[in-house]
Amino acid sequence: MKKDIFKVAGKILKSRLIVGTGKYKSFSETAKAVKASGADMVTVAVRRVNILDKKKPILTDYLNPKKIIFLPNTAGCFNSEEALRTLRLAREMGGWKLVKLEVLGDKKTLYPNMLETIKSTKTLVKEGFEVMVYCTDDPLLAKKLEDNGASAIMPLASPIGSGLGIQNKVNISLIIKQSKVPVIVDAGIGTASDATIAMELGCEGVLINSAIANAKKPILMAQAFKDAVISGRNSYLAGRMNKNYFATASSPVKGLI
C-alpha cells in the first residue's frame, strides 16, 4: 500500500491533528496537551509584549519553535490590513512563511469575512507567503481561495469555539472532492468523535483548540483527539461499507438447523 503522507505547502507532517495553543490554564498545561496530542504543528497568535511585567513567562519558554512547527495566525483581525500587518510581523519574527489567515467579519459569530479573506490571500501569496486559509464552508469560495494560491483550505465545522461539530457535511464533502490542496476542518469541533467524522469524510487534517483546552481534563482529551484522528483517517482509507435500507444477516443461512 502507498504510504499515507500528509503534506502541507511542501512540509510533511507526522500528525493529521493540528492544535491551537489558546485558552489553556497555564503554559505548562499547553505544553502537556500539545505533547499528548502528538501534533507537530501548533497555531500561535501575535500580540504585544507585556512591557509592564518583564518576568512573566512566555509561550516560547514552553514550546520550542525548533521542535514543533509554529503556524502564526491572524485571530482577532477584522480586515485585510490588520491581517497582513500581523503576518508580516510574524514573518520578521522568525522567518515564518507558512501562516494561517483568518479575517473575521462578525464579533458574535466570528464568521469569516470572505471578501477580505480572498483579498488578503492574493496579497500574501504575491509576497511569498504560504497561506492556510480559514473560510466558510461554501464550495465556490473555497475554490476561489485555491485559485488564488491558498496552500490549504480550512473550512469551519461550526462557529469558532462553539463545539457544535460539523453542521454541513455535504458542503465539507463537496469542498474535499473539488480541492487539490489539503482540506483541514478548522473551528467548531466539540469532541473527539467530531474529528473522526471530519476525517472519515476525507479531510486531510483537523485543527482543534477549544475542544481540548476547554475539556475537564485537557491532556486526556488531547490523547482522545490523537486516537480519533488516526481512527477516522484509517476508516476513510479502509472505505466504509454501503448503506442498505434492509438487514443483511451476518451469519450464513446455509447449514441452518
Next chain:
Amino acid sequence: MAKIQLNGKKVIIKPNYSLFNLLEKYKLAGKKVAIEHNGVIVPKINYKKKKLKNNDKVEIVHFIGGG
C-alpha cells in the same frame, strides 16, 4: 531624554537610544520578537542602527497562545 509610545504606553528613554537598547531594557534581546517602528517593520539586523526620537511609536510583538 525622549518620550516614546511603546506598545501603547508612554516610556521615557535616554538620548541616542536604539531599538536594541530598548529590547535590552525589557530583557527581550535575543528573544523571538518583531518590532514595528512608526508603522514600519524593522529587520533584526537594523536594531542597533535604528535610534529612537521623541514621539516615536514602537510596537514589540511576540507569539502567544492562540487557536
